[in-house]
Amino acid sequence: MSVMILLALPVNLVAIAVLAYAIYFVRHRRADLMFAFVALNVGVFAISALMFNQQVELAMAFGLFAVLSIIRLRSDEISQREVAYYFVSLALGLVNGIGASTPLAAVGLSLLLLATMYVADHPRLARGMEWRTLVLDTVHGCDQELRADLQRRLNGRVLRVMVNEVDYVRETMTVDVRYRRLAPLAAAPPDRANAVTVPAPFAAADR
Known part of the structure; x- marks a missing residue:
């Protein structure tokens, strides 16, 4: 394994940790998909790193991306928002695996993908x-x-x-x-002028 791949691995792991946990899980609380994003990312990175070491043609790399992009999780229904996280997890693995020869470009593209997902899926954007x-x-x-x-x-x-x-x-x-x-209506405070005071029951006198 080349030195460039060893340097790209921690960058990829940090990037997918930020995407899967700090952005997705904190906002949507689905641990199963967080695991799926991490597993997909690491698997794609491993395959991309192998192609990088073997000097596979770029056309084959794009072919891999096309094959992986049609994979859908058939066991559970996922929303379009989660599909977006799915593709970004895949893209991060390819960017850091194939782009190991240009680490600055790989880091820059990873930051761009993370920033895009952070802003596009921010709760304040569609509050x-x-x-x-x-x-x-x-x-x-x-x-x-x-x-x-x-x-x-x-x-x-x-x-x-x-x-x-x-x-x-x-x-x-x-x-x-x-x-x-719509914002829920706040409960109105009781009107003191119309409030009825209920006297406390008298204690029975000791005989």
Whole structure:
């Protein structure tokens, strides 16, 4: 194993630790996917390092990226956000493995990928935004009634709604809705003027 690969290995491990734990797990709390991102990254780095030592053509490296990019975790449903983490984990392994000959470029690209994920997935960027697929127990005839019902059920302001399915036999409809949560109403303090004081019960006198 060359010296460049030995130098690239700790850079890659630090990068995937920051991505999988400090950014993803701290925000989304899924330990199974954090493990999957780390395992994928280290595996891709090992294969990339082997190709680097064997001086494999760059076309084969891109072929590996294309093969790995079509792999999906069939055992569990993952969101588009988690797919993005999946691809960045893969990209970090390739960047640090194949780019071991140019360590400054590899470090710079790793920092760029991490900074992109940190900013793009920051909670403040889409604060209060939610997405739901709902099955309603009624069929609405107009868009205004549908939006009013969704806003009442979700306690939020509906930004976009799409009807996926309407079942007139069961009187149900399936909708895809994007909305922004409303701040919960704070409990009003009791009015002192109208407050009723309940006297404490008298203790029975000793006989």
